[in-house]
Amino acid sequence: MRSIQEYQEIISVELDKFLEEVKGTELYAPVKYVLGLGGKRMRPVLTLMGTDMFDGKLPDSYKSALGIEVFHNFTLLHDDIMDDAPLRRGSKTVHEKWDVNAAILSGDVMFVQAFTLVTSCRTEYLRAVIDIFNVTAIEVCEGQQLDMEFETREDVTLQEYLEMIKLKTSVLVGCALELGAVLADAPKEDSRNLYEFGLNLGMAFQIMDDLLDVFGDAQVFGKQVGGDIITNKKTYLLLKALEEANESQEVELRKWMSNSVQNPEKKVQAVTAIFEDLQVKEAANQLMEQYYKKALDALGRINVAPEKKAYFKGFAEQLMKRNH
């Protein structure tokens, strides 16, 4: 296994090579822009990690790994149109910098590029790669659909929320890892367990993300604390609170969620106080631990040397300790 930084370096070099070959026409300007905005490139790193876990030839996985990153960035591009987001990674979104049409069409062509890259693998693995990737791509679209529906729905259940974050985010984490394993000719059961590891780690990570928004250290986290509360985002915490609230608590929560609130700081304080009364932090921590344990259990079932498993366990620990 290599260090995360080494994997990131490989992806960075491959991405640069890819971008150099992309045509200079107007259609591709947003593609180059979006892929140049940076990011931690975690998904393609996971693919490379998956290949190294089973001692595959790492360069055989470069293009498919990059395809996962291009796919992820395509989803961000189209999601930003749908959410009417002005900024992405601190820069203007494509539909703001160009226009909606450019964002739609450049996204579409990125989608084809993603398919092309993902399927640029050894032909013997093509069927398995396509099957995993297509199912995941469908699921990611379904997740985005649920996320959009939730914005206008007042009756979202916790179960539905968990389904949404699974589809929108976690399945791609599992897919990225499994692809890497498949390209290293891993036994089917092992590659499925690696998928399970990624899926459940993704779930734990999302719940941690919800927790950090409210209970995290603003300085470490790098975001305004309570951002989700201010925008009434239907997070695990809010949905759990609505589920656990007695009548008066629910009335108060709904009052703070109404549009008439003028003082965001006061709103964050008041809603956080309700969260604390209802012990939603504890509930979220518990669920996060459950997913984390499921992830480690799946990892434990994989038939590889203990030092490989230790590497992935260390990675999971690192990922989940970003608030410490």
Place this chain on the structure above:
Amino acid sequence: MRSIQEYQEIISVELDKFLEEVKGTELYAPVKYVLGLGGKRMRPVLTLMGTDMFDGKLPDSYKSALGIEVFHNFTLLHDDIMDDAPLRRGSKTVHEKWDVNAAILSGDVMFVQAFTLVTSCRTEYLRAVIDIFNVTAIEVCEGQQLDMEFETREDVTLQEYLEMIKLKTSVLVGCALELGAVLADAPKEDSRNLYEFGLNLGMAFQIMDDLLDVFGDAQVFGKQVGGDIITNKKTYLLLKALEEANESQEVELRKWMSNSVQNPEKKVQAVTAIFEDLQVKEAANQLMEQYYKKALDALGRINVAPEKKAYFKGFAEQLMKRNH
């Protein structure tokens, strides 16, 4: 070979089966709607024809053929957003019936469905199928980009126009045929020639489409004569006229193209008169014949029985005689 109607019937049955299996959630409602609007299903018919030309097992091509139709409908769905089109096949477009977000996301998921269907072929042909399809899908996006750019550009050349219609429309005709041939294990050279046949027939068809808009019989054609002239669409005829016009003719053309024109009928008459003075109809007919001949030449080079070639020649004749 079967009759076109028989091929259409096969596609209709396969499409119904496919739609029955599509989930009933909100995401898929526009998918079912768009695919239910009808159409001649010519592209998947071409795939089946390609398979029959080389005596392949026809059912082995059903899913890939359907994938070509789903892909085509996905492009229509996203193009209609970009063109802000209110109607498609006489019904409301998806972004009008739902909204832009639904049209973007349902289009995206259709795109994945198209990939899934196209790649639902025998594994031995997977690499060839993916290579053809991905290249074509990229080209179709590039064609749409050019088409959008042309709307606001005043210096579009004839050469650029031909490149645009090739990318936006003709390559998919070639791709549909070639996929069918590949799935019947046709020799590489034969399947490439079948692609060339489709590509050039597609070009001839597009130029005929431009011609019919101005010089066609409204009753047979089923559209208002001169629609392209009224909307200043940069067709082969208009671009050729602008290229051939002397100074005063160009001034007159540009005057009619300006937004201040109040009387559409008079505009159609006047522009048609300039077209006739400049003999653009003859030039278009000549170019159309050139593409048609190229198509038949490519057909002639394919190593199949004469009766197969006769079938495809008859098909081409039928296609190009819709104004007679």
